[in-house]
Amino acid sequence: MKNIFCLFLTIATLGVGASAQAQQTRKVPRIGVLVTGPIFITRFKSFQEGLRDLGYVEGKNFVYEYRNAEGKVDRLPHLAAELVRAKVDVIYTASGESVLAIKKATKTIPIVFGTVQDPLANGLVDSLAKPGGNATGMSALAPDLGGKRLELLKEAVPRVSRVAFLWSPPNPGANVTLKETQAAAQALGLQLQSLEVREVKDLERAFEAAMRDHAQALTTAPDPVVNNARVRIVGFATKNRLPAMYAAPEFAEGDGLMSYAPSYSDLWRRSATYVDKILKGAKPADLPVEQPTKFEFIINLKAAMQIGLTVPPNQLVRADKVIR
DSSP: OHHHHHHHHHHHHHHHHHHHHHHHHOOOOEEEEEEOSHHHHHHHHHHHHHHHHTTOOBTTTBEEEEEEOTTOGGGHHHHHHHHHHTTOSEEEEOSHHHHHHHHHHOSSSOEEEEEESOTTTTTSOSOSSSOOTTEEEEEOOOTTHHHHHHHHHHHHOTTOOEEEEEEOTTSTTHHHHHHHHHHHHHHTTOEEEEEEOSSGGGHHHHHHHHHHTTOOEEEEOOSHHHHHTHHHHHHHHHHTTOOEEESSHHHHHTTOSEEEEEOHHHHHHHHHHHHHHHHTTOOGGGSOOBOOOOEEEEEEHHHHHHTTOOOOHHHHHHOSEEEO
8 A cells, every 4th residue: 555655646746747847838929029110109008908808918928029110111021030030929010011021021920910001902811801821910991081081171171172192102002092092082172192202201302392282281191101200290281281181090199180090099909819819729811800990080179279270160079089
């Protein structure tokens, strides 16, 4: 009996030791994050909240591996390659440029995007229902967003007839946005002045062209190059008393006049569920891309006062947020 007891004790001890060793050597998931610019950092908080709601605690049951392009698109391929070499379990990012850079660096590591304007037109997925490949996430595309922005702008400033449109051709899917906005302008009886901004250094040339051709208002495309220059763009519009409608809420939440866009906080929070599913074994190819269901119309009355604009009462009632 004594020998049998010793045998059981030895087996139990070995089992406990093996279990402890397994816990010590258990791999902690690593989430790679490719930051594209300042707006990414602001919206990233919503993604972090989404992860926390799902039970993820940084440093306890997962860790981040960060890379920051600091608004410089040409750095994306290098940083994407670094994350691949770091052998992360999944890479989280936003914008078509960053997803393309990562897809060129890896065909196997899953990619989740917080938002991409049009992942289908960008060639990032095979279809919204069946993405295929190694990328999936949230689309910020909704029918006639460009048209809605112009419509709200014209309601605020009925006399406007010529609108400058800042957009960035290198952004995947940018041509789709341009065509949609041009069609909406024609339907509203507006002349749309196309101002291409491939890099931040192109802004001054674009500003000069807008003033030379007597632009009466301004609107923007939703892309990283434009978003990263929001302080300069808002400053230009304010200085020249141009009513402006922006494609990102951060403009109006700063000193911009108004914005109309999907609720990015909602999209980024929901995107955390993709990372959760992938870490639990799901494949990006099988996770459908989701589209926005919530939209935000923001009006900044301080900005309106600076340019001498009285916002119609009916717009103030319809706005989701009014900054006074």
